[in-house]
Amino acid sequence: MNNTMRLRSSRSLTLLVAILWLVCPAGQARGQGKSDPLPGWNDTAAKSAILTFVRETTEQGGPKFVPPEERIATFDQDGTLWVEHPMYTQVIYCLERVPFVVRHRPHLRDVAPFKTVLSGNREAVERLATKDLEAILSATLTGMTVEEYKADVTKWLATAKHHRFHRPYTDLVYEPMLEVLRYLRANGFKTYIVTGGGQDFVRAYAETVYGIPPEQVVGSVGGTKFAYGKNGEPELYKEPKLLLNDNNAGKPEGIHLMIGRRPRAAFGNSSGDREMLEYTGAGSGARLMMLVLHDDAAREYAYGPAEGLPHTRVGTFPQTLYDEAKKRGWLVISMKNDWKRVFAFDK
Amino acid sequence: MNNTMRLRSSRSLTLLVAILWLVCPAGQARGQGKSDPLPGWNDTAAKSAILTFVRETTEQGGPKFVPPEERIATFDQDGTLWVEHPMYTQVIYCLERVPFVVRHRPHLRDVAPFKTVLSGNREAVERLATKDLEAILSATLTGMTVEEYKADVTKWLATAKHHRFHRPYTDLVYEPMLEVLRYLRANGFKTYIVTGGGQDFVRAYAETVYGIPPEQVVGSVGGTKFAYGKNGEPELYKEPKLLLNDNNAGKPEGIHLMIGRRPRAAFGNSSGDREMLEYTGAGSGARLMMLVLHDDAAREYAYGPAEGLPHTRVGTFPQTLYDEAKKRGWLVISMKNDWKRVFAFDK
Numbered sequence: 001m002n003n004t005m006r007l008r009s010s011r012s013l014t015l016l017v018a019i020l021w022l023v024c025p026a027g028q029a030r031g032q033g034k035s036d037p038l039p040g041w042n043d044t045a046a047k048s049a050i051l052t053f054v055r056e057t058t059e060q061g062g063p064k065f066v067p068p069e070e071r072i073a074t075f076d077q078d079g080t081l082w083v084e085h086p087m088y089t090q091v092i093y094c095l096e097r098v099p100f101v102v103r104h105r106p107h108l109r110d111v112a113p114f115k116t117v118l119s120g121n122r123e124a125v126e127r128l129a130t131k132d133l134e135a136i137l138s139a140t141l142t143g144m145t146v147e148e149y150k151a152d153v154t155k156w157l158a159t160a161k162h163h164r165f166h167r168p169y170t171d172l173v174y175e176p177m178l179e180v181l182r183y184l185r186a187n188g189f190k191t192y193i194v195t196g197g198g199q200d201f202v203r204a205y206a207e208t209v210y211g212i213p214p215e216q217v218v219g220s221v222g223g224t225k226f227a228y229g230k231n232g233e234p235e236l237y238k239e240p241k242l243l244l245n246d247n248n249a250g251k252p253e254g255i256h257l258m259i260g261r262r263p264r265a266a267f268g269n270s271s272g273d274r275e276m277l278e279y280t281g282a283g284s285g286a287r288l289m290m291l292v293l294h295d296d297a298a299r300e301y302a303y304g305p306a307e308g309l310p311h312t313r314v315g316t317f318p319q320t321l322y323d324e325a326k327k328r329g330w331l332v333i334s335m336k337n338d339w340k341r342v343f344a345f346d347k
Numbered sequence: 348m349n350n351t352m353r354l355r356s357s358r359s360l361t362l363l364v365a366i367l368w369l370v371c372p373a374g375q376a377r378g379q380g381k382s383d384p385l386p387g388w389n390d391t392a393a394k395s396a397i398l399t400f401v402r403e404t405t406e407q408g409g410p411k412f413v414p415p416e417e418r419i420a421t422f423d424q425d426g427t428l429w430v431e432h433p434m435y436t437q438v439i440y441c442l443e444r445v446p447f448v449v450r451h452r453p454h455l456r457d458v459a460p461f462k463t464v465l466s467g468n469r470e471a472v473e474r475l476a477t478k479d480l481e482a483i484l485s486a487t488l489t490g491m492t493v494e495e496y497k498a499d500v501t502k503w504l505a506t507a508k509h510h511r512f513h514r515p516y517t518d519l520v521y522e523p524m525l526e527v528l529r530y531l532r533a534n535g536f537k538t539y540i541v542t543g544g545g546q547d548f549v550r551a552y553a554e555t556v557y558g559i560p561p562e563q564v565v566g567s568v569g570g571t572k573f574a575y576g577k578n579g580e581p582e583l584y585k586e587p588k589l590l591l592n593d594n595n596a597g598k599p600e601g602i603h604l605m606i607g608r609r610p611r612a613a614f615g616n617s618s619g620d621r622e623m624l625e626y627t628g629a630g631s632g633a634r635l636m637m638l639v640l641h642d643d644a645a646r647e648y649a650y651g652p653a654e655g656l657p658h659t660r661v662g663t664f665p666q667t668l669y670d671e672a673k674k675r676g677w678l679v680i681s682m683k684n685d686w687k688r689v690f691a692f693d694k
């Protein structure tokens with residue numbers, strides 16, 4: 001090879017690399033493989049399990065390779081992707097909507113549980129029974145078109161704040177879990193939210209907050225009714241009937257309804273996620289099942305009651321779930337020990 | 348520029364083009380823009396409407412540009428993507444499963460409508476009432492796991508043949524519609540099937556036949572029940588209850604449930620698709636609504652009864668739908684006049 005040729009071929013190589021860099025974002029992501037895709041995680045077994053799972057399932061020709069179309073990962077939301085304590089955000093939204101509901105239906109003003117909510121007595125509200133909360137949910141979510149509902153949730157989220165952190169709820173997502181979502185997607189996984197919360201509520205912000213589009217949000221589903229509005233325009237109105245309760249057995253049922261494939265990876269944080277993890281784990285080939293344990297009162301909350309943590313009404317993590325996780329090889333993520341930081345705003 | 352430089356830069360350009368060709372399939376598809384993406388279509392208004400819609404919605408900065416995440420196109424299946432005459436394929440599958448069902452539940456042998464089906468009297472079977480067909484569907488689809496059901500449908504489709512065309516049902520897809528599916532996908536649209544047929548039935552072959560993955564099949568949905576099998580393994584069993592009847596108003600309702608966005612384009616062929624097209628058309632910005640009219644007795648079938656075609660029990664296309672299409676600017680595709688060929692095996 002003479003000098004001119006060597007020069008030319010070196011220039012061509014530079015050009016080649018530059019072009020590959022510009023036109024091939026997937027190659028680019030792989031090129032960054034040496035940097036840490038999970039910087040918010042400590043170097044513990046949990047992080048290592050995630051890295052190993054992704055490496056093995058994407059290794060072409062390897063014994064655990066999973067074809068791209070089967071790379072489905074499902075995530076519970078409340079307590080797994082963002083803060084659920086002391087009450088689910090959607091419940092707070094519904095409670096704060098009560099004055100508006102009562103303005104349009106004044107007879108509810110003196111009726112329980114609406115009266116309790118209007119009293120502003122925070123402790124009484126936190127003690128409301130599940131059936132009371134359901135009555136409030138039903139009254140606040142019904143009668144709007146799906147587009148009006150989305151606009152209302154979006155508007156509320158823009159100003160509402162968590163009373164401990166004094167920040168919008170959408171800031172209270174777990175940075176290490178966002179890293180897992182991005183890392184899985186960069187490796188060809190389709191990430192889904194599978195939540196006991198309302199599907200349309202989560203859809204209102206899932207794309208902005210998690211990068212998850214509405215069609216990848218599986219949630220508890222109220223009915224909708226197709227009807228013509230006052231100008232004859234076809235619309236979908238929200239209805240009080242429950243089509244799918246996406247908790248417990250409802251999670252694998254919802255996954256089949258909406259996805260039609262058994263997930264390869266599933267993440268949860270409570271007994272409501274047990275069946276989703278069981279269903280995921282029972283398939284053949286590589287599988288990853290993980291549970292977030294809230295054991296970090298300083299940075300977030302500590303409740304359980306696995307490992308002696310206090311019981312709360314949100315996201316119960318009983319000792320039996322902890323035992324099943326151990327037995328089946330599901331990994332328990334300790335917020336306190338496995339996460340370098342919890343929120344993006346943590347130092 | 349001297350000769351050496353010109354030579355070098357011409358070689359670099361060749362290299363650049365070669366690399367772009369190799370690494371950038373999207374660019375490649377756009378590079379083929381000059382060849383006809385819809386070769387199975389005659390040069391009529393229908394073809395022109397599809398080409399215009401795609402050009403306008405993908406023209407960055409243009410007044411009708413649609414962001415990629417909102418590019419949702421929905422297709423009815425029976426009669427829109429494949430042959431539905433003289434009976435829906437899923438009904439034929441269920442009828443052919445009756446002997447198997449009766450073997451396991453012998454008391455059904457002498458009970459209507461199972462007795463009629465076992466008689467082999469084709470005309471009597473074709474005259475069965477809808478409620479009889481529903482009883483058969485329910486009896487044949489129930490009690491299997493979702494994975495057993497998928498395997499059974501796949502096995503049946505591999506050998507079953509249409510009695511007129513003497514070909515597997517999966518050969519009886521409309522080639523021009525496959526072209527539309529591919530063309531839309533090459534331009535960033537997510538293509539969905541939205542069918543009155545059973546969601547799990549269509550999922551069994553949609554990926555192979557149409558390139559549409561299970562999570563993009565919206566159909567009529569029977570319930571599933573999560574339970575533990577005899578070895579304790581978690582499974583989903585098919586249940587007889589109907590969760591969603593994905594016909595008429597059920598189509599926009601199913602679209603909201605499964606997709607959560609209003610489609611930009613919708614294709615159907617019968618009054619069961621009316622509400623889907625109305626819902627699609629009522630959104631703002633560029634929209635495309637089309638209806639396939641079966642007016643080609645020679646190559647496929649002719650039934651309607653729009654434009655005086657005979658009435659059948661499948662895919663009714665009444666004159667009122669035809670009139671609404673005209674009024675709202677939906678395009679009616681004439682199989683006879685708009686399609687160069689109907690099936691891939693047509694000369």
